[in-house]
Amino acid sequence: MSFYDEVYQPIRREIGEDFMHSVTAADVRRAIGKTWLNERDYLVLLSPRAEDFLEEMAWKAHRLTVQHFGRVIQLYTPLYLANYCVNKCAYCGFGAHNKIKRDRLTLAEVEDEARAIAGMGFKHILILTGESRHHSPVSYMRDCVQVLKKYFSSISIEVYPLTEEEYRELIFAGVDGLTIYQEVYDEAVYDRVHLAGPKKDYHFRLNAPERACRAGMRTVNVGALLGLHDWRSEAFATGLHAAYLQKKFPAVEVSLSPPRLRPEVGGFDPPVRVTDQNLVQYILAFRLFMPRAGITLSTREPARLRDHLVKLGVTRMSAASCTSVGGHSETGQKTEDQFAIADGRGVGEIMAMLYEQGYQPVFKDWQLLEAN
Amino acid sequence: MPQTELTDKLVIGDKELKSRLFLGTGKFATNKLIPQVMEASGCQVVTVAVRRVDPDFAEEDVLTYLSPDCILMPNTSGARNAREAVRIARLARAAGLGNWVKIEVITDNKYLLPDNYETLKATEILAGEGFVVLPYMSPDLMVAKQLVEAGAAAVMPLGAPIGSNRGLRTKELIRIMIEEIDRPIIVDAGIGRPSEAAEAMEMGAAAVLVNTAIATAADPVRMAAAFGQAVQAGRQAYLAGLGPTRLYASASSPLTGFLREGE
Numbered sequence: 292m293s294f295y296d297e298v299y300q301p302i303r304r305e306i307g308e309d310f311m312h313s314v315t316a317a318d319v320r321r322a323i324g325k326t327w328l329n330e331r332d333y334l335v336l337l338s339p340r341a342e343d344f345l346e347e348m349a350w351k352a353h354r355l356t357v358q359h360f361g362r363v364i365q366l367y368t369p370l371y372l373a374n375y376c377v378n379k380c381a382y383c384g385f386g387a388h389n390k391i392k393r394d395r396l397t398l399a400e401v402e403d404e405a406r407a408i409a410g411m412g413f414k415h416i417l418i419l420t421g422e423s424r425h426h427s428p429v430s431y432m433r434d435c436v437q438v439l440k441k442y443f444s445s446i447s448i449e450v451y452p453l454t455e456e457e458y459r460e461l462i463f464a465g466v467d468g469l470t471i472y473q474e475v476y477d478e479a480v481y482d483r484v485h486l487a488g489p490k491k492d493y494h495f496r497l498n499a500p501e502r503a504c505r506a507g508m509r510t511v512n513v514g515a516l517l518g519l520h521d522w523r524s525e526a527f528a529t530g531l532h533a534a535y536l537q538k539k540f541p542a543v544e545v546s547l548s549p550p551r552l553r554p555e556v557g558g559f560d561p562p563v564r565v566t567d568q569n570l571v572q573y574i575l576a577f578r579l580f581m582p583r584a585g586i587t588l589s590t591r592e593p594a595r596l597r598d599h600l601v602k603l604g605v606t607r608m609s610a611a612s613c614t615s616v617g618g619h620s621e622t623g624q625k626t627e628d629q630f631a632i633a634d635g636r637g638v639g640e641i642m643a644m645l646y647e648q649g650y651q652p653v654f655k656d657w658q659l660l661e662a663n
Numbered sequence: 664m665p666q667t668e669l670t671d672k673l674v675i676g677d678k679e680l681k682s683r684l685f686l687g688t689g690k691f692a693t694n695k696l697i698p699q700v701m702e703a704s705g706c707q708v709v710t711v712a713v714r715r716v717d718p719d720f721a722e723e724d725v726l727t728y729l730s731p732d733c734i735l736m737p738n739t740s741g742a743r744n745a746r747e748a749v750r751i752a753r754l755a756r757a758a759g760l761g762n763w764v765k766i767e768v769i770t771d772n773k774y775l776l777p778d779n780y781e782t783l784k785a786t787e788i789l790a791g792e793g794f795v796v797l798p799y800m801s802p803d804l805m806v807a808k809q810l811v812e813a814g815a816a817a818v819m820p821l822g823a824p825i826g827s828n829r830g831l832r833t834k835e836l837i838r839i840m841i842e843e844i845d846r847p848i849i850v851d852a853g854i855g856r857p858s859e860a861a862e863a864m865e866m867g868a869a870a871v872l873v874n875t876a877i878a879t880a881a882d883p884v885r886m887a888a889a890f891g892q893a894v895q896a897g898r899q900a901y902l903a904g905l906g907p908t909r910l911y912a913s914a915s916s917p918l919t920g921f922l923r924e925g926e
Binding site for chain 2 (some may be wrong): 357358359360361362363412414509537538541542543544545583646649650651652653654655656657658660
């Protein structure tokens, strides 16, 4: 059994296509007023009708987030190890169809990058590779983790979906977090935007978070790329996925990212426009649905918007990001960016902004427990 | 002059404490508030998540802000089983955070309820290694007895789920533990108001541990002062021996006075 069979299909069958448009103001008020929301309540808050209640939802989301997480934002930064990729994803700058420079950091370069990033204060790092089992095998990731462990207290991966055994191997090496986006939960759209490559296997990707949880991953972060399909149904699916994981693996810290598509070298034009208001509604609805789940916000979003989102439910933010291979250190940028970041502020500026809003930046929220 | 200073001491492990308010340190807008909060409330014992201790970021490292005379209680927040809790405790001691440890083993991220079974296992191992162990637990008399047997210096039942500010939802269970367990019972988690802290103290709790209610108040320093006073008041009331509550006045023995008539 899996998320798809246990939750995703049954719930969509049960609720039906038209539900979203039959929501009344009274339904929204009732959902906002509840302590524990069910899936249906979550969908009510994602509906067009709930747009009239954003301020009310925002107050509750703010209160819940402060209550459960405090006035605290955890900071991390991504590190791109390699950009070789065998997939053809219509929306991605690293896609195999794009004629760009390809590279992979040597272990010495990984160390240079690590030193530069650690020098900014970061303790939590997210490592990324494109999908190429040939260029970026699990053994390469493991070697990188061995280097990175000297500099960081928590290492997360955002790489192609692995087997349970491979996740176990990386956890053993020192990885404690997984980020993996389904990109789009709608199967027809998934098939359409993933033109070729192993990523075409919808279910192998969809079940990856579960395999990681079974292998003993501490934190798991899921997401859908906003802009590929109707955002409300994608937000609904992502929230269901997070709730399913939390229920099935209660010891895992589950979180969600709401990434909107950004311009990239391939010049893909997102079929769906997701406005700031849409993004806010998604974050608020999810916070009310899962008061204790993390919400991760990347530098895909512009500074001004990120500043406002701090109070609406976000718990983790990236800073000083760079989406090219080797962009952090003296090594210098060795490839194009995967996508254009929108908030280019440095660590000091992000910290000042958080303090300004009465929030505490936290660089370290976990540390590796070596056998002792 | 009314006597307001409490003179009775709370002894836990190797320490004698004046203040019965323990402070949790997550959730503050900035850790710079911590000394002010401690000053305002008079609290001496501070719990710190080892996972958050970050000497490289002195600005927000809790340890930067603690006075030398405060008592540090590192906690094993983030541990999912006894093995992880034990490792975190050892890391803390090796890092010079002392030998007190609050065991926190949580395998449920939805409600943050502790895993009593794993907590008991960790308590046994760490007490055996000379730690002063204060386990956080779901109130359960039998488990509390086993924790004491395993060497716990105190037992810390929850009043309500962490961060819920719902007050003493487990009051009856805690009351029984206070009666039956001959170690300090410290109510940890769920206390949302000074009045609830006072209530726990009136019942005979040895201390209360508060974080969310202070850290997330509009004015944390003032709220800390309020908690400090409430804990003292509750303790005074307990020591004063709250009179038994009676349904009827008893001045004139209206029902049995006749037995003494005409004597």
